[in-house]
Amino acid sequence: MKNATGSFLFDFLSSNLNLLLACAIPLYIAGTYFRYVYRFRSANRKHENGSTTIPPTAPYIIPYMGHAIAFLRDPTEFVKQKIYLATKDTQRPVHLKLGPESLFVIQGARNLRTLWRFSSNLSPNSTFHYALTNFFGMNEKSSKTYLLDDSGIGHEPTAGSSVKPHNRVGFLNHHLFTDFLTGPGFRPLTTRFEKEIMGFKARILDMCGSEKKETKRTGDFLELFTMELTRTSLHATCGPLLLELDPDFPRRFWIYSCGLPHFLRRIPRLFAREAYEARDSLVASVKLWHTAARLRFEPRYVDEAADVDPFWGCNFFRRRQETLGGIDNYDADAIASEDFAAIWGFNHNVILAAFWVSYEVFRDRALLSRVENEVAACADPTKPSGIDVEKLVTMPLLQSIWAETLRLRVHIFMSRKVSQADLNINHWLVPRDNVVFVSSTPAHMDTASWSCGPDDSHALNEFWADRFLVPQSDGTAAFRLDASMSGSWIPFGGGVQMCPGRHFAKREALLTCAILVSCFDVDLVVPDGGMEMDWSTCGTGTLKPKARIPYSIGRKGDGGVD
Numbered sequence: 020m021k022n023a024t025g026s027f028l029f030d031f032l033s034s035n036l037n038l039l040l041a042c043a044i045p046l047y048i049a050g051t052y053f054r055y056v057y058r059f060r061s062a063n064r065k066h067e068n069g070s071t072t073i074p075p076t077a078p079y080i081i082p083y084m085g086h087a088i089a090f091l092r093d094p095t096e097f098v099k100q101k102i103y104l105a106t107k108d109t110q111r112p113v114h115l116k117l118g119p120e121s122l123f124v125i126q127g128a129r130n131l132r133t134l135w136r137f138s139s140n141l142s143p144n145s146t147f148h149y150a151l152t153n154f155f156g157m158n159e160k161s162s163k164t165y166l167l168d169d170s171g172i173g174h175e176p177t178a179g180s181s182v183k184p185h186n187r188v189g190f191l192n193h194h195l196f197t198d199f200l201t202g203p204g205f206r207p208l209t210t211r212f213e214k215e216i217m218g219f220k221a222r223i224l225d226m227c228g229s230e231k232k233e234t235k236r237t238g239d240f241l242e243l244f245t246m247e248l249t250r251t252s253l254h255a256t257c258g259p260l261l262l263e264l265d266p267d268f269p270r271r272f273w274i275y276s277c278g279l280p281h282f283l284r285r286i287p288r289l290f291a292r293e294a295y296e297a298r299d300s301l302v303a304s305v306k307l308w309h310t311a312a313r314l315r316f317e318p319r320y321v322d323e324a325a326d327v328d329p330f331w332g333c334n335f336f337r338r339r340q341e342t343l344g345g346i347d348n349y350d351a352d353a354i355a356s357e358d359f360a361a362i363w364g365f366n367h368n369v370i371l372a373a374f375w376v377s378y379e380v381f382r383d384r385a386l387l388s389r390v391e392n393e394v395a396a397c398a399d400p401t402k403p404s405g406i407d408v409e410k411l412v413t414m415p416l417l418q419s420i421w422a423e424t425l426r427l428r429v430h431i432f433m434s435r436k437v438s439q440a441d442l443n444i445n446h447w448l449v450p451r452d453n454v455v456f457v458s459s460t461p462a463h464m465d466t467a468s469w470s471c472g473p474d475d476s477h478a479l480n481e482f483w484a485d486r487f488l489v490p491q492s493d494g495t496a497a498f499r500l501d502a503s504m505s506g507s508w509i510p511f512g513g514g515v516q517m518c519p520g521r522h523f524a525k526r527e528a529l530l531t532c533a534i535l536v537s538c539f540d541v542d543l544v545v546p547d548g549g550m551e552m553d554w555s556t557c558g559t560g561t562l563k564p565k566a567r568i569p570y571s572i573g574r575k576g577d578g579g580v581d
């Protein structure tokens with residue numbers, strides 16, 4: 020009898036194996052999902068009750084893969100759905116599983132403020148390794164230097180680190196960047212940019228023709244920035260030689276920029292030829308520039324006052340040759356990739372941000388007139404650009420436009436490895452050796468952090484020039500963006516690794532806008548409701564507009580600032 024039952028069961032199971040599998044797999048998947056939903060809710064409850072808790076895993080369906088497919092298919096939608104909307108009202112940290120890797124997403128203004136305070140326990144080196152290998156074409160042997168560097172960015176290496184001083188790539192680069200872009204080092208760069216912007220103005224005047232009030236040229240307003248401003252900015256940082264050797268560099272730079280989604284998703288070369296070819300040709304040009312500059316440079320060419328020479332441009336690139344050249348496993352290709360990465364960082368986000376600032380100003384006549392008043396108040400014929408930049412960057416409306424542009428247009432991902440000890444962020448525990456991840460999108464769209472104006476009439480997904488202005492009793496308005504907002508306004512990140520180029524970026528974008536406003540009449544053809552953003556590069560910084568913006572430009576009647 021027992022044998023008969025056993026053989027019946029065996030026969031039943033073997034003849035219905037497909038059916039059983041067909042039922043078991045969805046049941047297993049549903050079980051996994053509901054188990055995670057249960058754990059997600061109970062961990063949040065535990066934290067609310069005051070316990071120190073590991074951020075719960077956002078529920079997922081596919082075992083092992085976790086959220087990887089959703090993330091790779093559409094990172095933007097993923098950020099909106101899993102990171103932002105899943106915890107929209109609370110902005111709690113959440114754990115995401117991306118195949119074999121995992122991320123702890125930190126969000127919420129208070130949590131971010133706490134996170135930045137733990138900077139010395141957070142290493143960006145695995146992010147640099149990822150970016151240099153995947154975005155900037157560095158070979159693995161060289162980029163691995165970042166993974167091996169556990170010495171931190173302090174002058175004294177982290178206790179227990181045995182990395183040789185010349186291989187402390189994180190520390191060496193960090194200090195080259197901060198020396199160049201902050202403190203006394205940053206003045207010469209701004210002064211050079213102020214001179215170079217006159218070349219930008221002259222090229223546009225050429226385009227306009229000689230007649231006052233004659234408007235010329237319809238094209239894409241973005242190109243004024245991607246082509247002309249990139250040229251200006253490259254001159255200010257790299258000097259003239261790079262562009263002399265490769266005048267087409269700016270055009271291919273922006274082709275590369277459009278290919279960023281491929282690099283972000285690690286799409287193989289076979290399926291993204293144009294992006295890879297643009298990237299490789301840009302790195303090759305940087306290498307060519309290095310070779311030519313090395314051959315031609317002599318110390319007597321250095322203009323000490325301006326901190327510049329005609330071959331390396333600013334002293335940053337000259338100093339980097341020596342520093343990076345001393346690292347084991349770094350060759351000429353690796354240094355070219357490093358400098359291409361720096362050139363990308365120095366230009367990409369700020370040039371797009373400068374575009375959005377001017378776009379907002381020229382598409383709104385009332386705003387344009389207010390901006391004209393602020394720019395006119397900063398006219399100073401003794402300055403290289405005819406404008407007092409230091410005064411310009413303190414004007415309330417212009418500052419508010421800058422802050423609002425970055426709030427709305429910068430969608431950037433930042434990640435760090437918890438390097439020395441478990442991290443406790445307001446009772447959320449991230450164990451050591453895990454990766455914390457921050458996206459600027461939830462912070463910039465957090466309804467709890469931002470004013471939407473009287474009657475809530477200025478939604479957070481729209482540009483509102485006055486969002487950062489506070490009315491004063493004397494009828495004026497003051498700009499407000501203080502330390503209390505350091506976890507809410509995060510286009511430049513935070514903590515010790517916060518963008519050191521932020522001071523220069525503000526000057527570059529606002530001075531460019533001021534030159535356009537004071538010297539040119541610009542008419543933009545913008546669709547009703549404004550231009551949408553192209554979300555395909557979400558995660559890499561400032562987004563581009565989704566479509567071309569036809570425009571016309573002419574000399575201003577009075578000739579503008581000379």
Ligand code: HEM
Binds near residue numbers: 431
């Ligand atoms: C709107 C313009 C810009 C935005 C939104 C932006 C954003 C950022 C962010 C978020 C980081 C930190 C990344 C992280 O924490 O992983 C960063 C780093 C950096 N940025 Fe910017 N940036 C801008 C403009 C600039 C400019 C104009 C320069 C230089 C001229 C610059 C130079 C750098 C450098 C060198 C770093 C790396 C710092 C380090 O590793 O120590 N940035 N930027």
